[in-house]
Amino acid sequence: MIVFKNVTKRYDNGTIAVDDLSLEAPKGRITIFVGPSGCGKTTSLRMINRLIAPTSGSILLDGQPTEAMNLAQLRRKIGYVIQHAGLFPHLNVVQNIATTARLKGIAKKQALLIASELLERVGLDLSFGNRYPWQLSGGQQQRVGVARALASDPEFMLMDEPFSAVDPVVRHQLQEEFLRLQRDIGKTIIMVTHDIDEALKLGDQVAVLRTGGVLAQVASPKELLSNPADSFVADFVGRDRGYRYLSFVDAASSLAVMIEPVVALGTEAAAARIVAKDQWILVVNAAAQPLGWVDLDRQSGPLRESDLNLSGTLASQDHSLRQVLDAALSAPSGRGVIVDAGRVLAGSVRLSDVVAAIQSAKAAGWGGRP
Amino acid sequence: MIPWFTDPQHWNGSDAIGLLIGQHLIYSAAALAIALLIGFPIGLYVGHTRRGVVIVAGTANALRSLPSLGLIVMLVILFGPVFKSDLAYLVPCLIVLVLLAVPPIMTNTYAGIAAVDPASVDAARGMGYSPLGVLLHVELPCALPLIFSGIRSAALQVISTATIAAYVSLGGLGRLIIDGLAQRDYYEMVAGAILVGLLTLAVDLAIALASRLALSRGLVR
Amino acid sequence: MNFDWLAGEVDDIGNFFAWHVALSVIPVLVALVLAVPIGWLVKQSGFLRPALLGTVGLLYTIPSLALFVLLPLVLGTQILDPLNVVVALTVYTLALLVRTVCDGLEAVSSDVLQAANAMGYRRIARFFRVELPLAVPVIGAGLRVAVVSNVSIVSIAALIGTPQLGSLFTEGLELHFLTPIFTGIILCVALAVLLDSLVLIITRQLTGWQPRT
Known part of the structure; x- marks a missing residue:
């Protein structure tokens, strides 16, 4: 000391x-x-x-x-x-x-x-x-x-x-x-x-x-x-200390993670459309690690690496609300990609769900990490 | 020119080339050694403490402006009654050569120490080196390139000026130039000039080699 | 000091002083004019630079007395010709200034050069209006060293008989008489200080943009 x-x-x-x-x-x-x-x-x-x-x-x-x-x-x-x-x-x-x-x-x-x-x-x-x-x-x-x-x-x-x-x-x-x-x-x-x-x-x-x-x-x-x-x-x-404070709030307890449909590179756009929730489909590699999103409205033929939209950030399950919020904000589909410690896909979260989680965490006087 | 050098007469006797070179080197080495004993510690002290910078720079400048020939003849006349034998000439010459060699050694040592990255010195103090430890283990090794270049220019000036010693009836390669002039023997003068030139070149090379061996590869890129 | 002797010799001493000034200053002017283009070329020479600067540096190591003796061979002059002294000192000053000019030009920040290029300066104009003015402080420092050491080296030429303040030293030794020697030393130091101050003042005039400390 x-x-x-x-x-x-x-x-x-x-x-x-x-x-x-x-x-x-x-x-x-x-x-x-x-x-x-x-x-x-x-x-x-x-x-x-x-x-x-x-x-x-x-x-x-x-x-x-x-x-x-x-x-x-x-x-x-x-x-x-x-x-x-x-x-x-x-x-x-x-x-x-x-x-x-x-x-x-x-x-x-x-x-x-x-x-x-x-x-x-x-x-x-x-x-x-x-x-x-x-x-x-x-x-x-x-x-x-x-x-x-x-x-x-x-x-x-x-x-x-x-x-x-x-x-x-x-x-x-x-x-x-x-x-x-x-x-x-x-x-x-x-x-x-x-x-x-x-x-x-x-x-x-x-x-x-x-x-x-x-x-x-x-x-x-x-x-x-x-x-x-x-x-x-x-x-x-x-000034943005309110946002920064989210770094210290754990996401895992308060957040509902949804299942996200995925396809591999090389899948035909038509086949991808069948599994997709909307116009956006998440592409993963053989180890189920997310690679990026593809806009099916602008896609025909097989999905190639050059078609990937890479703008979304990834958040880990045990990460803070700040990272989860950022993942949701940055994903073109509006659904933040959640991964585990090995970068393997765990699911996705909607922006509205993240905001709801922030609201309830604040109402409860901020739980989470010390 | 070649016949002059191959004439065996010039390799024997009191004016033998080998002897003159030896004398020249002894005067120069003695002056350089004394100058190192004076200039090096002062440079270290001033570089390490940053005290007396103005005095050191001023002294170095003043010494540079003194005409060495004038100084030698003045000291020869002043010391004439004091010393017997050749000392009456040797001491004045050595004094002037030392005065020439001290400024480059002193200022380069000081500048080398002062130029050491302050971050390295701060780190050394912070990790627990004593002031002497900082000087010996960090400042001095880092200052070596500049110190060597100071010794080099001092050595070259001393060898160059030592030719004047012959004018006040001492030995050294200046003998050939002064005697040649007196006897209107231009060949002898040129031979002296060539030999002094070669000697400085050889010493220059030797010092360059020594510094290459002594310096850390971290300092010379 | 024997002032009677001084009074009698005042004409000769004035003559010696004038010669000494000429022999010290002319080489500096000639060398400066030559050193600027050569220094620029050396700076541009890329990988040859260390070799070129090394060669130039070698010139500086030739002992002055040796150079005074050797130059008649090269120039075809008489041994007593003052031209030998002028050329020898030009060689020394040049050796010193080429490195200084090169260092000075290199010390100009690359940001400034890029800005000058972006503004549309051509090469020659950029050199004279941007690079050279900004290199003046470094060149000025080199000039100060050159003039001061020249004053001392010139006096050595007395040994081969060129008349200047050094002649007072040889005269003093022959006569075993201190007055001319003191006079010579004092005038040499005074001349060195004078020329040094002159270079300093000119450098200051040319570098009004520099912060004064």
Whole structure:
């Protein structure tokens, strides 16, 4: 557990970066500091490993005040990941990862072994091991940065905008992998971001800071969306927070999934018309995984891959109402496609049914995921 | 030209080509070593702490504008009464060669350290390297390409200027040029010029090779 | 300092100074005119670029005294001809400036070049109205190094007998007399500072668009 007790950072010129911050980052959970630029979120993070010294107050790691610890010892206990990864350009990937293990006093051979194992853990092929940082993409560098922080097996991790320097597609991928990794390793993590969506997606707990370094609210993402403490938090969380809140409402309990007729590619349009509910027919592959919709009103002859309308998104059965709603909204037939964990078709939901489910969930005071 | 080089007279005695090359290299190496002892630590300190940047840049500029020939003759006259024997010439020459070699070594070391990606330095500090550890394990290795190029230009300037040593009656390849001029022996002058040119080329190549071997492949693309 | 001697020699010293200025400045002007097109060509040369810059760099490594001695062979001049010094210094300055011009042109942001292309600049116009003006800060920095080191190198030519401030050094050593040597050093440094400031001022004039720090 990381505890901030009345921590203040005031610079010599009088500006206050962090103002009397008190909060707890629970063990094994992800706590996110989020806020506009100048809110002191990075300063707060860097005070934990004392890259910046607090002016007053104290920070405790598992009950021990950091100011009493040896600086190097303190930092070696804490994994540190930063925006542009900050890899060492003169070392190859494996050597880079091994540095933290070496700092902890692990023998070179053993450290390189740990590094190679971590390489796979963060989703990089072993062949990357002897490449140099300049030969990697931004996303790959960031994976190596995470692996390097993990190589000393620290109890705590500090991450300063770790995913903001990569493009949205890679960012999404890194976020998903990070959540999967954290389920395995269960570190106590504090992450800084300016992106509220990232905060809500990754955080077990989100601390919203406002300009001047004042803590505006610290709460679970769900609580933040449904019950913002003041207008600043409400504004920062965003205008479409009502829609976003659906991310935290489970769909499975409240939704009736209908059977959806399907055909395979190559079926004659005339034969498809016989089974179809209306002008739209869903096409699946041999494993019963949905491929796309076909508009039978504009179709003659066998259904080909080029005839598929791919605009619909898929929602999983145990997903949130937000995803189910999106599937229904985006399907050309108006029926959202529901799949199971293996992407095998489970059925479909009508937009009107989703809206009804949202209405009843709201009336019941939102059930579903914590 | 070829007869001059094949004349055995030029390979023996007090003006033997081998001896002159040896003297030239010894003056240059000594000056370079002293300049490294002075310029390298200052460059490291200024690069790491960012303190004294203005002083270092100003000193380097001022030293560059000093005319080396003027400095040597001035020091020879000043030191004449102080030292006996050849030291009266050697010390002034070494001082001037060191003054020439310090600025490129000092400024390149400083610039190399200052150019290290701040993110790498931040990461190193954050993961628990001591300040000395950051300098030795991150900043210095990353600055090596620029440091090497500083040593290279210092070495070339020193070898080039060491030819002047002959003018104040020291050895080295400048001997051939100065003596040739005095005796109106143009062949000897040209031979000296060619040999100095070849020597700088060889040293240049040697340093390029050494830096290729010493630098991480992560730094040279 | 022996001021009586100075007063007697003031004409000669003035002469030496004028020669020194000419021998330092003319090569810079000639080299600048040559370096702009050559630097541009080198920049365009693609994979040949490192090889070309390496060759140009080699010129810079030739010791000055050696070059003063070797040039008469190439030019067919007398050893005492000041032309040797001018050509030698032009070679040095050129070696330095070609790289600088190339670096300066490469430092121009590709966004700016694309914008210029999109606006319909032709190649030559783009070079003179966009690329070259934007490369001035880098070229100016190279010029400053060139003028300062030229002033020092010119004095070495005294060893082969070309008259300029360096002659005060050889004279001083022969007479075992410090006054001419001090005078020479002071005038050399003053000239270096003067020419350096001049280049700095001209560069500033040409780069009003740059933020001043």
